[in-house]
Amino acid sequence: MSSTLVQLVLTGLLxxxxxxxxxxGLYLVFSVMRVVNFAHGYLVLIGMYGVLVLDPQNLxxxxxxxxxxxxxxxxxxxxxxRFLIEPGLDKGGHSQLVITLSLGIVFQYTFQVLFPDPxxxxxxxxxxxxxxxxxxTISVPRIAAGVISLVLGLAVSWLVYRTRxxxxxxxxxxSLSGALHVGVHVPRTYRTTFVLGAALAAVAGGLLLPIQxxxxxxxxxxxxxxxxxxxxxGSGALxxxxxxxxxxxxxxxxxxxxxxxxxxxxxxxxxxxxxxLLRPQGIVSSVRTA
Amino acid sequence: MGPALEVAGLTVRRGRSEVVREVDLVVGEGECVxxxxxxxxxxxxxxxxxxxxxxxxxxxLEFHGEDIAGTPPxxxxxxxxxxxxxxxxxxxxxxxxxNLELGGVALSRGKARAGTxxxxxxxxxxxxxxxAQPAGTLSGGERSMLAVGRGxxxxxxMLVLDEPSLGLAPMVVTxxxxxxxxxxxxxxxxxxxxxxxxxxxxxxxxxxxxxxxxVVGSGPTAELAGSDLMQHxxxxxxxxxxxxxx
Amino acid sequence: MTTRGWFDTPLRRANTIVVVLALAVAVVFxxxxxxxxxxxxxxxxxxxxxxxxxxxxGGFVGLLSLAHASAFGVGAFAVAVxxxxxxxxxxxxxxxxxxxxxxxxxxxxxxxxxxxxxxxFYALGTMAITLALQGVAASWDLLGAATGLQNLxxxxxxxxxxxxxxxxxxxxxxxxxxxxxxxxxxxxxxRTRFGRSLPFIREDPVMAASMGVPVVRNQALAxxxxxxxxxxxxxxxxxxVQFVSYDSVLTLEIGVAMLVGTIIGGAGTLAGPxxxxxxxxxxxxxxxxxxxxxxNVSSYTQIVYAVLVIAVLRFGAHGIVPMWxxxxxxxxxxxxxxxxxxxxxxxxxxxPVSLSTGGG
Numbered sequence: 001m002s003s004t005l006v007q008l009v010l011t012g013l014l015x016x017x018x019x020x021x022x023x024x025g026l027y028l029v030f031s032v033m034r035v036v037n038f039a040h041g042y043l044v045l046i047g048m049y050g051v052l053v054l055d056p057q058n059l060x061x062x063x064x065x066x067x068x069x070x071x072x073x074x075x076x077x078x079x080x081x082r083f084l085i086e087p088g089l090d091k092g093g094h095s096q097l098v099i100t101l102s103l104g105i106v107f108q109y110t111f112q113v114l115f116p117d118p119x120x121x122x123x124x125x126x127x128x129x130x131x132x133x134x135x136x137t138i139s140v141p142r143i144a145a146g147v148i149s150l151v152l153g154l155a156v157s158w159l160v161y162r163t164r165x166x167x168x169x170x171x172x173x174x175s176l177s178g179a180l181h182v183g184v185h186v187p188r189t190y191r192t193t194f195v196l197g198a199a200l201a202a203v204a205g206g207l208l209l210p211i212q213x214x215x216x217x218x219x220x221x222x223x224x225x226x227x228x229x230x231x232x233x234g235s236g237a238l239x240x241x242x243x244x245x246x247x248x249x250x251x252x253x254x255x256x257x258x259x260x261x262x263x264x265x266x267x268x269x270x271x272x273x274x275x276x277l278l279r280p281q282g283i284v285s286s287v288r289t290a
Numbered sequence: 291m292g293p294a295l296e297v298a299g300l301t302v303r304r305g306r307s308e309v310v311r312e313v314d315l316v317v318g319e320g321e322c323v324x325x326x327x328x329x330x331x332x333x334x335x336x337x338x339x340x341x342x343x344x345x346x347x348x349x350x351l352e353f354h355g356e357d358i359a360g361t362p363p364x365x366x367x368x369x370x371x372x373x374x375x376x377x378x379x380x381x382x383x384x385x386x387x388x389n390l391e392l393g394g395v396a397l398s399r400g401k402a403r404a405g406t407x408x409x410x411x412x413x414x415x416x417x418x419x420x421x422a423q424p425a426g427t428l429s430g431g432e433r434s435m436l437a438v439g440r441g442x443x444x445x446x447x448m449l450v451l452d453e454p455s456l457g458l459a460p461m462v463v464t465x466x467x468x469x470x471x472x473x474x475x476x477x478x479x480x481x482x483x484x485x486x487x488x489x490x491x492x493x494x495x496x497x498x499x500x501x502x503x504x505v506v507g508s509g510p511t512a513e514l515a516g517s518d519l520m521q522h523x524x525x526x527x528x529x530x531x532x533x534x535x536x
Numbered sequence: 537m538t539t540r541g542w543f544d545t546p547l548r549r550a551n552t553i554v555v556v557l558a559l560a561v562a563v564v565f566x567x568x569x570x571x572x573x574x575x576x577x578x579x580x581x582x583x584x585x586x587x588x589x590x591x592x593x594g595g596f597v598g599l600l601s602l603a604h605a606s607a608f609g610v611g612a613f614a615v616a617v618x619x620x621x622x623x624x625x626x627x628x629x630x631x632x633x634x635x636x637x638x639x640x641x642x643x644x645x646x647x648x649x650x651x652x653x654x655x656x657f658y659a660l661g662t663m664a665i666t667l668a669l670q671g672v673a674a675s676w677d678l679l680g681a682a683t684g685l686q687n688l689x690x691x692x693x694x695x696x697x698x699x700x701x702x703x704x705x706x707x708x709x710x711x712x713x714x715x716x717x718x719x720x721x722x723x724x725x726x727r728t729r730f731g732r733s734l735p736f737i738r739e740d741p742v743m744a745a746s747m748g749v750p751v752v753r754n755q756a757l758a759x760x761x762x763x764x765x766x767x768x769x770x771x772x773x774x775x776x777v778q779f780v781s782y783d784s785v786l787t788l789e790i791g792v793a794m795l796v797g798t799i800i801g802g803a804g805t806l807a808g809p810x811x812x813x814x815x816x817x818x819x820x821x822x823x824x825x826x827x828x829x830x831x832n833v834s835s836y837t838q839i840v841y842a843v844l845v846i847a848v849l850r851f852g853a854h855g856i857v858p859m860w861x862x863x864x865x866x867x868x869x870x871x872x873x874x875x876x877x878x879x880x881x882x883x884x885x886x887x888p889v890s891l892s893t894g895g896g
Contacts, residue, residue, distance in 0.1 A: 036656050083850075084846060084850060087850060088849065088850065095849045097600065097655070097656060097659060098600075098795070098796070098799060098845065098849060099845075099846050099849050099850065101659075101792065101795075101796075102796060102841075102842035102843075102845045102846045102849075103842070103846065105789075105792060105796070105838050105839070105841070105842035106839050106842045106843060106846075108838075109834075109835040109836070109838040109839045109842075110835075110839060112832075112835045113832050113835050113836070113839075116831065164395075167384075167388060167391065167392060167395075168392070168395060170381070170383070170384060171381050171384070171392050171395075174381040174382060174383050174384060175379050175380070175381055175382070177343075177375070177377070177379045178379035178380060178381050178392075179392075180341070180343055180363045180364070181341070181363075181367075181372075181373055181374075181375055181379050181441075182367065182392050182393050182394075182395050182396065182440060182443075182444065183363065183364045183366075183367025183368055183372075183395060183396025183444060184364060184392075184395055184396070185362075185364045186364070220788065224663070224664070224667070227660060231660075262670075262671040262672075262674035262675045262782075263671060263672070263675040264671075265667070265671045266667075266668045266669075266670075266671030266672050266675070267668075267671075269664045269665075269667040269668035269671065270664070270668045272660075272664045273661055273664040273665060273668065276651075276653065276657050276660055276661045276664065277647065277648075277651040277653065277661070278651070
């Protein structure tokens with residue numbers, strides 16, 4: 001393999017881990033609450049803009065900034081779940097879908113008004129710039145983002161499969177009626193899940209910022225990517241989401257070699273359309289069979 | 291000693307229709323009462339109303355003397371009103387053991403007793419054999435046992451069982467009924483909903499008969515069994531046919 | 537539609553009066569407005585038209601489509617490429633654009649049905665279509681790529697569908713189109729078997745299919761009609777602004793605006809999308825009047841839009857028009873309230889995503 005290709009694959013892999021982390025929050029909310037959150041990408045933007053505003057100058061500042069944006073997004077997530085999503089859960093139909101879609105618009109244009117300059121970023125908070133070996137150069141923020149995403153993914157997996165809270169979340173996901181019969185405080189579980197998903201999204205945003213400049217339109221793009229991850233990841237175990245994220249990152253990296261700019265984006269969307277057609281049972285079936 | 295459950299004028303709605311109307315029901319503490327009625331009489335809706343998963347209206351809805359009207363299901367389970375649903379509603383992807391542990395989820399950590407799991411596994415040894423298996427792979431009888439066992443994990447003061455014998459082979463029905471009798475003998479109040487009247491009457495002290503969403507008769511099972519209502523009512527057809535779940 | 541029925545009930549009386557008044561105001565509006573304000577009126581009508589045409593598939597059949605943004609773009613690019621670039625008659629270009637958009641709608645719907653896609657994936661899939669087409673427009677020189685296409689023609693008049701100074705003719709063409717489409721849709725919904733089947737398909741496609749309604753065909757037909765008609769305001773807008781580009785006429789925001797606008801006004805009603813479209817244009821104008829910097833006007837409008845729709849859905853209303861109708865009915869015939877005192881309707885175990893588009 002040429003060093004360019006190795007570089008490309010590594011970059012794609014690391015980017016993919018970050019996508020997994022973004023997709024993970026969406027997956028949790030969908031599988032536990034059966035809510036399709038079209039505003040998910042904007043929760044990532046809260047992380048990005050939050051870190052941008054805090055403008056950390058060193059690693060410690062950066063770590064603190066990540067915690068702050070996680071808490072901030074968790075608060076926003078709580079309010080959204082409690083006051084917008086929860087009251088409509090028993091109504092069914094399209095209302096959740098349209099509410100989260102509209103919420104995405106509110107976020108996007110609020111960011112547009114607050115941050116009119118497009119493509120802003122922060123200085124590299126890590127003490128090193130890049131790692132070079134055998135003609136392959138990978139920037140440290142990218143490596144850090146990938147590794148931290150992986151660690152957080154493992155932590156979430158531990159939470160879901162090994163703890164009492166995780167068991168309750170899985171119970172809600174498997175059978176809402178069953179959860180009610182054993183006395184699960186369902187709204188509390190929903191709030192926890194949504195808050196967790198939002199916090200993960202914001203941390204992912206904070207990790208993404210040093211690699212990719214932020215602009216309000218990025219929210220939609222990230223939402224779509226999170227959907228791609230969840231749809232491809234399918235209904236099975238949580239790690240399907242991680243694999244799907246890595247696949248997306250790799251596909252994007254390799255695709256960038258052959259198709260320029262906006263056409264590459266078109267290809268991703270066209271591919272996504274095909275995935276929707278071929279695997280529509282993906283994330284929905286897990287709910288139906290429960 | 292006051293009644294475990296006291297219900298007066300309970301109306302339950304499913305969608306826009308009132309499927310249970312103005313039902314009065316009293317279950318004494320430690321008693322075993324059964325609720326019989328043909329298919330579609332509103333038994334399951336009544337149970338869903340008791341648990342609070344369907345909207346209800348009642349003059350009185352008291353559990354051990356406390357008003358539980360308007361409280362959410364998890365609050366009722368926490369107080370010890372536990373329902374074992376007709377559809378079992380297990381968590382198919384989770385192991386038998388996880389299912390049982392989730393049964394005790396409503397208990398505060400201090401109240402949870404380590405011995406409960408052992409008691410349940412002793413009651414249903416089959417579940418102990420299958421402990422690591424996903425609930426979705428169990429047979430019908432094992433699923434019913436797991437549902438009852440999961441209900442017991444909540445350490446109920448009153449256990450409501452919705453047709454636990456539905457669709458099961460006679461051998462398994464006997465096992466389940468024996469377990470219920472044992473639970474009742476140990477002091478837990480039992481409200482048993484059954485279509486299989488012979489099984490239910492053998493177990494229960496008193497019975498209520500539900501037809502078209504209303505109570506049409508009640509009394510000690512010994513008296514009811516010989517009454518006109520039983521002879522000429524729904525039992526004429528239902529009692530002698532076997533009901534098999536499809 | 538007989539004239540007799542128009543004054544039967546208080547509601548009908550009120551509605552008839554409102555409709556007649558609104559039409560009268562709409563007709564005389566350009567006489568009292570200057571060119572700039574007439575232009576605002578034209579844009580308001582474009583919003584109303586595209587909400588209305590979205591509603592044919594989105595409201596009446598319940599297909600949550602974001603592909604309509606593509607239809608709007610197709611109409612705009614058709615006139616830009618064919619008329620501005622190749623000297624076609626703009627009216628002919630409009631027709632071609634409408635047909636192309638109709639075919640796009642037809643194919644989209646048939647493919648979705650073939651794969652049994654549900655409502656959630658319908659929204660996602662149609663979103664993907666629009667984003668993919670936008671990417672194509674942004675990179676294809678024929679469609680102006682990143683810079684866009686400009687109308688350099690100097691002809692004006694009805695045949696050229698162009699007036700450089702006075703937008704009044706544009707205004708009346710849009711108004712005429714809106715009236716025609718509204719009357720046509722009303723007739724279709726009442727008089728044709730196809731039109732009457734649409735709400736039925738929305739409520740329960742499985743039931744409709746079991747009763748012999750060709751669900752897949754009618755959904756596809758509704759999408760074709762709806763998207764074909766959505767291309768027309770695209771063409772008119774392009775002619776009016778004399779400029780098109782991937783980020784002016786083919787954006788997801790346009791699709792969301794149609795969806796959201798229709799829901800605010802009242803999905804599945806005739807008047808709702810129109811009321812919301814005009815209302816939104818008015819809000820936009822109001823914000824401009826408040827000297828909000830022009831870059832932020834559309835942002836604030838979108839935020840207002842989205843907050844309104846969240847409020848409508850959150851508080852269980854069905855939009856402006858249904859609220860108006862129930863208000864009139866309550867005023868004219870005060871009824872007893874149903875008995876209350878229920879437990880809160882806590883849990884009713886809804887289907888996660890309503891399966892109203894699972895055709896196949």
